[in-house]
Amino acid sequence: MSKPPSASGTPAVAFSFNGAPFEAAPGQTVGAALVAGGVPAWRTTRKGGRPRGLFCGIGVCFDCLVTVDGVANQRACLVEAREGLCVEGSGTAIEGGSA
Amino acid sequence: MSGIAARDVAVVGAGPAGLAAAVAAVEAGARVVVVDSAAQPGGQYWRHRPENVVAADGRGHHDWGVYLDLRARFDAARATGAIEYVPGRQVWMAQNDDGGFTLRTTPTVAPSVAPSASVAPPASVAPSDPAGAHPADVTAQRESVSTIRARRLVLCPGAYDRQLPVPGWDLPGVMAAGGIQAFIKANGALPGRRFVVAGTGPFLLPVAANIAEAGGMVAAVLESSSPVAWFPHLGAAAGVPEKALEGLGYAAVFARHRIPYRTRTVVTEVLGEDRTRAVRTARVDPGGRVVRGSERLLEDVDVVGFGWGFTPQLELPVSLGAETRVDADRSLVAVVDTRQESSIPGLFLAGEVTGVGGAALAVLEGRVAGASAAARASALSPAHASPQDRDQGEAPPSDALPPALSPADAARVARYRRFAQAMHRAHPVPDAWHEWLTPETTVCRCEEVTAGQIAEARDALGAADARSLKSFTRAGMGWCQGRVCGFAASCLGAGGGAHPSEASLAASAKRPLAAPVSIGELAALEPSTTTKGTPA
Numbered sequence: 359m360s361k362p363p364s365a366s367g368t369p370a371v372a373f374s375f376n377g378a379p380f381e382a383a384p385g386q387t388v389g390a391a392l393v394a395g396g397v398p399a400w401r402t403t404r405k406g407g408r409p410r411g412l413f414c415g416i417g418v419c420f421d422c423l424v425t426v427d428g429v430a431n432q433r434a435c436l437v438e439a440r441e442g443l444c445v446e447g448s449g450t451a452i453e454g455g456s457a
Numbered sequence: 458m459s460g461i462a463a464r465d466v467a468v469v470g471a472g473p474a475g476l477a478a479a480v481a482a483v484e485a486g487a488r489v490v491v492v493d494s495a496a497q498p499g500g501q502y503w504r505h506r507p508e509n510v511v512a513a514d515g516r517g518h519h520d521w522g523v524y525l526d527l528r529a530r531f532d533a534a535r536a537t538g539a540i541e542y543v544p545g546r547q548v549w550m551a552q553n554d555d556g557g558f559t560l561r562t563t564p565t566v567a568p569s570v571a572p573s574a575s576v577a578p579p580a581s582v583a584p585s586d587p588a589g590a591h592p593a594d595v596t597a598q599r600e601s602v603s604t605i606r607a608r609r610l611v612l613c614p615g616a617y618d619r620q621l622p623v624p625g626w627d628l629p630g631v632m633a634a635g636g637i638q639a640f641i642k643a644n645g646a647l648p649g650r651r652f653v654v655a656g657t658g659p660f661l662l663p664v665a666a667n668i669a670e671a672g673g674m675v676a677a678v679l680e681s682s683s684p685v686a687w688f689p690h691l692g693a694a695a696g697v698p699e700k701a702l703e704g705l706g707y708a709a710v711f712a713r714h715r716i717p718y719r720t721r722t723v724v725t726e727v728l729g730e731d732r733t734r735a736v737r738t739a740r741v742d743p744g745g746r747v748v749r750g751s752e753r754l755l756e757d758v759d760v761v762g763f764g765w766g767f768t769p770q771l772e773l774p775v776s777l778g779a780e781t782r783v784d785a786d787r788s789l790v791a792v793v794d795t796r797q798e799s800s801i802p803g804l805f806l807a808g809e810v811t812g813v814g815g816a817a818l819a820v821l822e823g824r825v826a827g828a829s830a831a832a833r834a835s836a837l838s839p840a841h842a843s844p845q846d847r848d849q850g851e852a853p854p855s856d857a858l859p860p861a862l863s864p865a866d867a868a869r870v871a872r873y874r875r876f877a878q879a880m881h882r883a884h885p886v887p888d889a890w891h892e893w894l895t896p897e898t899t900v901c902r903c904e905e906v907t908a909g910q911i912a913e914a915r916d917a918l919g920a921a922d923a924r925s926l927k928s929f930t931r932a933g934m935g936w937c938q939g940r941v942c943g944f945a946a947s948c949l950g951a952g953g954g955a956h957p958s959e960a961s962l963a964a965s966a967k968r969p970l971a972a973p974v975s976i977g978e979l980a981a982l983e984p985s986t987t988t989k990g991t992p993a
Contacts, residue, residue: 368510383644383645383646384507384510384511385506385507385509385510385511385644385645386644386645386646387643387644390640390643390644390646390648393640393648393649394644394646394647394648398629398630398733398759399629399731403905404905405904405905406905408627408905409628409629409731409732410627410629410902411629411630412629412632412636412640412648413631413632413633413636413902413941414617414618414632414633414635414636414941415632415633415635415636415637415639415640415648416501416617416633416635416636416639417494417565418617418937418940419633419903419936419940419941420903420935420936421902423936426567426570427569427570429567429569429570431973432566432567432570433566435636435639436565436566437566437570437571438496438507438566438571438572440572443570452629452731452732
């Protein structure tokens, strides 16, 4: 997992993803933090078990759904990462990306 | 019932059209409520990082001065209480009641998960009820406004990237072109390292430029159309010199970053096991047929951005019964008159829902819609009516309303519309795009319906429109309610490269619930409104 860019030098926001510590730059969305941190997918589809992450990026497609602090079906592209958030994907996340 | 905002004019959307409409309405004397799905104003076009984290500097934005001017007037009106701003909520149902409109809203992000508002509250707040009720509860209301009532409604819901499926487009790393831009604008980061931007239309250029300026590598921009397609339309484009200047700006960015721009070229397949690794590209003829032997493999690509023009968000206008038409880009759009009023009296529309035309046109349309809605509202409201209106005693016909635009601005509107029509004709969705698919290609991403299943429903069961395809295959029935696959499914239902019918596009835009809501929110509907309303 690579460090998210923090050009302003402000401290990163710490949250958890599938139980593991993760970081976001302040103001980033959960989806952006995951992708920038090398996780391109965090959900698998019901029928084909295919991996999904961000697609439309603006709240239209619902591909990027995550569970946040126990609340299911939140769009990762719209949820701002905040200190202490507990983010969970469903199915198998893909990590160690080239991103 | 608590959490109700009642105003003269309700505006849905706080992008270029919505901000302009809200400001115009309030400056025409109306009391306005603005509901927007985002946490801060700007829409997709002026999307920027959270204001409580980074002060927006307008880098990578066009017309930022226009935004700052609208925003200053918007904030000033919030400070006096003339505008009530309801951010972070989506409208899931709009109803045309006696003498007005009711909007039911739901939080975009669950309240327990959303951060506190990133936009500072105004300095002071006036009563939100035009009848003059209690100012005391207004701040509390702002936290929990769920129902909005207004005499007049201005819908400015904007648009999103139109998509065409292609083998592998469901792999992680494939994004909407606008999604990449939103990622950069909102997060100050990049969703990958080496990008391909593909599809058609002038919007591919700013997306690629944003990627390059943010430090990403753009391996190629692939445009299915050809510059030759411009020549018959140059007359229309010539009236919009700022568009030519914008084009020169992109040309400079492309040259500086050595971005290859290939015309008559498409992505025919995205390759990778569990994520995007490469794309297969091909040259196409003017109809979109692959030129034999022109396929190339472009390796080491981790993000592909697709954009085939835009799909306006029609569900709210459609649910209220507004008349629609198919525009030159084959998108379903709503019909409006010169006052931006739809076929439903009191329902005004501005921006991409009336025809995709870009932000500058959206701002002008928003100004007209806001001023017209305010004039209409005041014509019915003695408290705000001008002396002439009071003398007439009833709403004047819309062509008797005072002009909302100067002759110069009206001429600009005409020029921008001509330019947009020229762009649409120069950048069509290629007729033969369905030939790039295999039977296994996913068309509906939500319900995982394949091109083969859609072809079977069409050929064996006669499912030729989006509505019957939905019942037979479940295409368009998932979380996104056909927003992503609706256009493609309509094309495939029509078959053989035929253009989708207005009826099929309208069926796809018909969404009984315009946003996902909880059972509790449904159950809380008052019986009187459920019988009176006409949710699609």
